[in-house]
Amino acid sequence: MYDQGxxxxxxxxxxxxxxxxxxxxxxxxxxxxxxxxxxALAALAPALAAASLxxxxxxxxxxxxxxxxxxxxxxxxxxxxxxxxxxxDGTTVLIDAGDGGHLPPRGTPPRPDGSRTPGExxxxxARAMGAAAIxxxxxxxxxxxxMNAMVDVAERIPVRRMLDRGWPEYDYPSADHGEFGxxxxxxxRELLRRGSVRPERLQPGRNDQIVLTVxxxxxxxxxxxxxxxxxxx
Numbered sequence: 001m002y003d004q005g006x007x008x009x010x011x012x013x014x015x016x017x018x019x020x021x022x023x024x025x026x027x028x029x030x031x032x033x034x035x036x037x038x039x040a041l042a043a044l045a046p047a048l049a050a051a052s053l054x055x056x057x058x059x060x061x062x063x064x065x066x067x068x069x070x071x072x073x074x075x076x077x078x079x080x081x082x083x084x085x086x087x088x089d090g091t092t093v094l095i096d097a098g099d100g101g102h103l104p105p106r107g108t109p110p111r112p113d114g115s116r117t118p119g120e121x122x123x124x125x126a127r128a129m130g131a132a133a134i135x136x137x138x139x140x141x142x143x144x145x146x147m148n149a150m151v152d153v154a155e156r157i158p159v160r161r162m163l164d165r166g167w168p169e170y171d172y173p174s175a176d177h178g179e180f181g182x183x184x185x186x187x188x189r190e191l192l193r194r195g196s197v198r199p200e201r202l203q204p205g206r207n208d209q210i211v212l213t214v215x216x217x218x219x220x221x222x223x224x225x226x227x228x229x230x231x232x233x
Contacts, residue, residue: 065090065130067215075125077118078111080145084126088222089215093136097122097153099184100144119152126157133158136210137197139188141165148184151191161198162191163209165229168199172230202229 065071071086080098087093099118101107112121126134137159139147153159166172170180170189179185192199200209203226210224227233 067218071129073125073129075122076111077121077149078108079118080148081140082118082122082149084122084129084131086129086131087212087224088219089212091135091211091213092126092131092133093138093210094122094126094134094150094153094159095138096140096146097137097149098143098145099148099152100146117149117152119149120156122149123153123156126153131157133160135160135213137162138202138210139164142179142182142185142188144182144184147188151184151187154191154197159197161200163200163202165202167192167201202226204228204232 062071065086067090068088069086070088071084073084073086075082075084077098080100081096082098083095085093085095097119103109110118116124134153134157137150137154139150139162141147142164150159150162169175191197202209205226207223207225209226212219212222216222
């Protein structure tokens, strides 16, 4: 019905599953730069908002991440949403990992090709960007094109913590909602049950669910705050 994904204020990226030709990079090493990253999930429509000064121009090969920058990589597999964030101290966040929709001629072709699953491509991309693990996975909602590849990703690169809007009851808007019976969702719940990933419910208003884990003292003004979930602000 909709496909909003991750929307920084300065969206100049055209990330791909090959080494990227562009991404959003926001320097935040001084108080005049980005201080806050807002994480929103309202009426099943997620938005990730970043307030900053003008982003540097896109295009060309993306240099490696450096401390004090926020990198936002939109990973294009042709099968759904996925965005890798590298926070200013190197903490990593994967927002969605989709595998859904239709193949051509009705839908889009797999990218860069169909030789691997979307989850494989996403995990390979994250490792190519220097991530040894994903500190936070975040499933914005339970449609195939946003969550169906998350289990495949977690089987190829460690995901330490997983946030979503429903754990552990999964009863919004109702426990018998159709999405909770789909194969991709059932695989996702089994991943959480196995215990290799720490699940947590996203709670509106909190700023302590996604935090810097590598060097937080160097960026005391950086914050990720949950804005809304399940109609609650």
